[in-house]
Amino acid sequence: MMNFDFTQEQEMLRQTVRKFVDKEILPHMKEWDERGYFDPNILKRLAELDLMGVCIPEQYGGMGMDYNSLAIVCEELERGDTAFRTAVSVHIGLNSLTLLQWGTEEQKQKYLVPQAKGEKIGAFGLTEPNAGSDVAAISTTAVRDGDDYILNGQKTWISLCDIADHFIVFAYTDKSKKHRGISAFIVERTMPGFSSRAIKGKLGIRAGNTGELFFDNVRVPKENLLGEEGEGFKIAMSALDNGRFTVAAGACGLIMACLEASVKYCHERKTFGKEIGRHQLVQQMIANMEAGLQMSRLLVYKAGFLKNKGRRNTRETSLAKWMACDFANKAADDAVQIHGAYGYSNEYPVERYLRNSKAPVIYEGTREIHTIMQAEYVLGYRQDKPLRNMLPAWEEK
Numbered sequence: 323m324m325n326f327d328f329t330q331e332q333e334m335l336r337q338t339v340r341k342f343v344d345k346e347i348l349p350h351m352k353e354w355d356e357r358g359y360f361d362p363n364i365l366k367r368l369a370e371l372d373l374m375g376v377c378i379p380e381q382y383g384g385m386g387m388d389y390n391s392l393a394i395v396c397e398e399l400e401r402g403d404t405a406f407r408t409a410v411s412v413h414i415g416l417n418s419l420t421l422l423q424w425g426t427e428e429q430k431q432k433y434l435v436p437q438a439k440g441e442k443i444g445a446f447g448l449t450e451p452n453a454g455s456d457v458a459a460i461s462t463t464a465v466r467d468g469d470d471y472i473l474n475g476q477k478t479w480i481s482l483c484d485i486a487d488h489f490i491v492f493a494y495t496d497k498s499k500k501h502r503g504i505s506a507f508i509v510e511r512t513m514p515g516f517s518s519r520a521i522k523g524k525l526g527i528r529a530g531n532t533g534e535l536f537f538d539n540v541r542v543p544k545e546n547l548l549g550e551e552g553e554g555f556k557i558a559m560s561a562l563d564n565g566r567f568t569v570a571a572g573a574c575g576l577i578m579a580c581l582e583a584s585v586k587y588c589h590e591r592k593t594f595g596k597e598i599g600r601h602q603l604v605q606q607m608i609a610n611m612e613a614g615l616q617m618s619r620l621l622v623y624k625a626g627f628l629k630n631k632g633r634r635n636t637r638e639t640s641l642a643k644w645m646a647c648d649f650a651n652k653a654a655d656d657a658v659q660i661h662g663a664y665g666y667s668n669e670y671p672v673e674r675y676l677r678n679s680k681a682p683v684i685y686e687g688t689r690e691i692h693t694i695m696q697a698e699y700v701l702g703y704r705q706d707k708p709l710r711n712m713l714p715a716w717e718e719k
């Protein structure tokens with residue numbers, strides 16, 4: 323039985339996030355983006371609204387809502403700015419849900435519970451200067467020493483690098499085993515030998531914090547190994563199934579923002595004696611945005627449906643992420659086009675949308691990686707098995 327209705331609780335959640343974005347994010351975005359300023363108070367406010375653990379079970383400090391509720395939060399936040407959706411993507415999608423899936427009870431109590439309450443912030447360190455799409459090319463190492471592991475290496479392009487308290491970090495415990503020799507660790511910012519540095523001069527997500535992590539003989543207790551030694555690659559891929567879902571949902575929010583701005587401008591601006599919205603070639607761009615939004619949402623909510631059932635969803639999530647981010651990138655390009663020269667200035671928000679729309683086409687699997695994945699599924703070169711520790715099904719509400 324298919325059901326396209328949201329629950330009353332989900333509708334209220336959307337209204338809550340929308341009001342918050344309208345009141346506390348949008349009025350500041352031009353300035354924050356210009357200054358390249360990430361406001362950490364936004365995360366505190368999201369915590370007060372119980373959103374930092376929206377889909378984490380109540381027993382671990384969260385709100386206990388389902389995956390499509392997480393999608394709603396991401397959509398509405400990215401309608402404000404991609405920076406804040408990205409923060410939720412790494413905190414909940416890549417970190418907290420990964421702890422929920424792979425963590426021991428002690429790890430959940432120590433790290434997940436404060437993260438779900440928003441008292442601590444989580445992030446995800448996989449990418450390195452010489453390893454992005456090719457995860458097995460990482461060179462960070464973790465060497466066992468008594469009851470600890472000693473981490474050495476460097477990560478780059480890590481969201482919330484200067485903000486997060488806890489990071490899930492991937493390192494080789496046995497390089498000879500290739501990707502089966504990667505392990506995952508929970509690293510705290512306060513551990514001696516850890517440092518971070520923001521990257522300046524980004525094209526977009528300027529109001530976000532992105533940068534490098536350095537590990538100089540960081541001693542991590544063995545209790546902070548996530549999963550088993552050698553399970554890091556599998557853990558990273560399962561984390562990406564959740565992260566990509568949040569990115570896809572956020573892209574729908576960016577399309578909504580493009581539509582809002584463009585529809586308003588279509589009614590305001592007149593050429594050749596009529597509103598530009600009356601010109602068919604402008605209508606074509608508006609129609610494409612609407613089609614992109616509706617198709618992306620269907621893919622996102624379908625992936626959410628599978629996640630709620632605890633079913634493997636790598637294929638569906640990859641498709642949703644690929645399509646939604648491409649549609650959002652195109653919608654932002656068209657939104658600038660509709661605004662003509664004004665769209666080229668930060669007097670209007672659409673140039674920020676265009677700059678922000680690019681990173682999601684690169685992170686959490688580039689457009690090319692998702693294209694290859696989809697082709698391989700169809701050609702039968704790639705098949706998914708159910709994962710160990712699949713999250714339990716959410717209760718139908």
Ligand SMILES: Cc1cc2nc3c(=O)[nH]c(=O)nc-3n(C[C@H](O)[C@H](O)[C@H](O)COP(=O)(O)OP(=O)(O)OC[C@H]3O[C@@H](n4cnc5c(N)ncnc54)[C@H](O)[C@@H]3O)c2cc1C
Pocket residue numbers: 412445446447448449453454455456478479480481482527532681684685686687688689690691694
């Ligand atoms: C704003 C931002 C935030 C980020 N946040 C995080 C984070 O929090 N944590 C984290 O770990 N990482 C993060 N990243 C990094 C991101 O995940 C990587 O940039 C991404 O995985 C791509 O890797 P790369 O940049 O090294 O590109 P590469 O892998 O070097 O790819 C370069 C180009 O080659 C193409 N390519 C590569 N392999 C193939 C292939 N087999 N076939 C066809 N084409 C191919 C790619 O599609 C791309 O066009 C972030 C990036 C950005 C921009």
